[in-house]
Amino acid sequence: MKKQLLTGAVFAASLMFASQAFAEIKIGVAGPLTGPNAAFGAQLQKGAEQAVADINAAGGVNGEMLSIVLGDDVSDPKQGVSVANKFVGEGVQYVVGHFNSGVSIPASEVYAENGIFQITPASTNPNFTERGLWNTFRTCGRDDQQGAVAGKYIADNYKDTPVAVIHDKTPYGQGLADETKKAMNGLGVTEAVYEGINIGDKDFSALISKLKAANVGIIYYGGLHTEAGLIVRQAADQGLKAVLMSGDGITSDEFASIGGPAVEGTLMTFPPDPRTNADAAPVVEKFRAAGFEPEAYTLYSYAAVQVIVEGIKAAGENDPQKVAEALKGGTQYTTVIGQLGFDEKGDITRPDYTMYVWKKNDAGKITYTQMQ
Structure with missing residues (x-):
């Protein structure tokens, strides 16, 4: 009996270890995937997906792989809040999005209350980062x-x-x-x-x-x-x-x-066109080889995933709040859109227009x- 119990304990421990070893970091990508602004939604989606594919191919981060969960907000604030609640239910820890400031702002409240880190490639309204929330970041500038x-x-x-x-x-x-x-x-x-x-x-x-x-x-x-x-x-x-x-x-x-x-x-x-950045050339070529021109916010979305990964590395753990704290430390991180550092509000520290x-x-x- 003791031997059987011991074997069961070892088996349970091995399952726990296996689940930790193959754990996934869920990243929600939210934006207008349909509707009149779907071109911008495609930029956010394609950018994040390529970044995740490249990072996973290089071994992930801290032994964990990244996965993407999509959310279509149709540029509508109410739908954006619905997407945010959907992400909460699906165990998303990080969000790349939304596109519209009018969607990012109400959605960020849901994310903040549920321990989710948000970084938008495109929402430029100052109020997004001016409310004192712990979780709001952006790779773009402000209005x-x-x-x-x-x-x-x-x-x-x-x-x-x-x-x-x-x-x-x-x-x-x-x-x-x-x-x-x-x-x-x-x-x-x-x-x-x-x-x-x-x-x-x-x-x-x-x-x-x-x-x-x-x-x-x-x-x-x-x-x-x-x-x-x-x-x-x-x-x-x-x-x-x-x-x-x-x-x-x-x-x-x-x-x-x-x-x-x-x-x-x-x-x-x-901002200065990131497609002309020499460090971005290999990524740009991947997009073009796949028949997608990485204009506007595509590389800003790619960079948002890079920032999440750099934050996890800097924090030494996959805790969104610890990641947010680490990123606000003033360190400059290398991304496809150049060097990015963040202030205490989550805004980038370089002029960008x-x-x-x-x-x-x-x-x-x-x-x-x-x-x-």
Whole structure:
């Protein structure tokens, strides 16, 4: 009997050891995998999946493999909270996402209460990291940084031109528009028009008539690529010769598909293109070999997984709260988008925005090109 009990104990211990040895670290990837912003959801998904594949191929982290759980929030805050609760039930410990600030902010409350670490590749609203939560990080910059760059550019180049500031009424879109407005106002430029639109609107005739009446020469738009493309196309159709300027929310080649030739000359703020980073070249080639162009937030999502892994290494254990504490220590980590360090709020410590213009490349395709 004693021998049988001992054998059973050894067997149970071996099972426990085996389960620990082959434990998986679950990473939730959340974003608009369907709907009008699915192009950005694909960037978050593809970036995280490639990072997990590469890290697992190299042996994982601390003897553990990574696995991905997907969550489609359709860019809707309520659905984002549902995804967050789904992740809690599935034992997710880390989240890469969401895309929209208006989704990341309410979802982060669920994650914080349930011990889940969140790092977004794309949510730029300052409020995401300003609430004192332990778990909020991002690999991108903030709208107050982005708006400062945009506002200064407008003040430097369009000081005597009537300016319109338009936004889509979301935490991201209005937040970015207001930060840009604040920056240009501080430099002596006052907008001639300030308006909000609704996501999903298709006809902007009334808005464009108002812009024409104000003789607007530049339109700053805070929002995403779908409405931006429609606005710039309809403005051109109605004879409004104004430059469109926007932020990182239009960083998809779908913007040109929607807006057509009218998008040429559009100005945009976005970080320096990580695809040109020499350290990212092998990863970029993997994406392209698989038929996926890693534009915009793809590599930011890849880097988010790298940050999670570096945090686990720095903490010496797989405890999300300990990982968060370790990452806020000021250490710089090597990622595909360059060196990243984090402050006490979970924001990156480097400045991260520059100016782009949409124009034809050597192949005749209209896309975004960094300005010198």
